Amino acid sequence: DVKVTQSSRYLVKRTGEKVFLECVQDMDHENMFWYRQDPGLGLRLIYFSYDVKMKEKGDIPEGYSVSREKKERFSLILESASTNQTSMYLCASLQGGGSKVAKNIQYFGAGTRLSVL
Amino acid sequence: RKEVEQDPGPFNVPEGATVAFNCTYSNSASQSFFWYRQDCRKEPKLLMSVYSSGNEDGRFTAQLNRASQYISLLIRDSKLSDSATYLCVVNAGAGGTSYGKLTFGQGTILTVHP
Numbered sequence: 001d002v003k004v005t006q007s008s009r010y011l012v013k014r015t016g017e018k019v020f021l022e023c024v025q026d027m028d029h030e031n032m033f034w035y036r037q038d039p040g041l042g043l044r045l046i047y048f049s050y051d052v053k054m055k056e057k058g059d060i061p062e063g064y065s066v067s068r069e070k071k072e073r074f075s076l077i078l079e080s081a082s083t084n085q086t087s088m089y090l091c092a093s094l095q096g097g098g099s100k101v102a103k104n105i106q107y108f109g110a111g112t113r114l115s116v117l
Numbered sequence: 118r119k120e121v122e123q124d125p126g127p128f129n130v131p132e133g134a135t136v137a138f139n140c141t142y143s144n145s146a147s148q149s150f151f152w153y154r155q156d157c158r159k160e161p162k163l164l165m166s167v168y169s170s171g172n173e174d175g176r177f178t179a180q181l182n183r184a185s186q187y188i189s190l191l192i193r194d195s196k197l198s199d200s201a202t203y204l205c206v207v208n209a210g211a212g213g214t215s216y217g218k219l220t221f222g223q224g225t226i227l228t229v230h231p
Contacts, residue, residue: 033218035221040125040223041223042204042221042222042223042224043161043204043221044221045218045219045220048218058218090160090161105151105163105166106163106219108160108161108162109160110159110160111159111160
């Protein structure tokens with residue numbers, strides 16, 4: 001079974017703090033993703049990475065950065081946390097494979113619920 | 118207009134009922150389509166892929182209408198354990214790094230009661 005592990009289930013931080021959210025997958029997947037999920041808005045893509053040291057902006061990258069130094073680890077960084085970044089953060093890893101459908105099956109971590117006070 | 122739109126519900130149905138969810142997408146170049154399920158306070162998990170010819174997995178049937186740009190999910194003989202949020206998911210990627218870049222609908226909440 002694919003395992004995507006997020007380092008924390010719950011985090012409480014203060015405005016202005018630098019926050020690191022860590023994600024590790026154990027299936028040698030090339031593609032990894034960070035989303036945030038908010039009521040009424042669904043999942044929105046923040047950043048994704050399709051290889052080590054490669055990253056691309058998603059739909060809402062402002063206020064965030066990412067790091068992919070090793071294939072199995074994808075970190076989301078909030079340089080200076082703000083209250084509007086209070087949210088559920090979900091990391092996902094992509095199965096890949098030979099078929100077009102298989103390339104699009106994402107496996108999610110359990111999520112990190114971040115509160116910024 | 119949102120790229121992927123769903124009726125957020127909630128849908129409240131009795132056990133044994135048949136319930137249908139619809140989803141529309143705006144990008145006619147979209148390539149792949151999925152339904153994910155998300156239980157309360159849990160992560161989304163793939164329920165089923167959606168193929169042009171329609172596909173069935175037990176009590177679940179998914180349909181795709183490319184001309185009208187909508188996707189449907191039908192659940193027959195609802196169980197209490199079907200209570201969850203159902204997410205409509207679309208990939209518009211045509212290749213390269215766009216593979217795997219998915220757009221999620223906001224989800225439809227289903228509650229099945231005894």
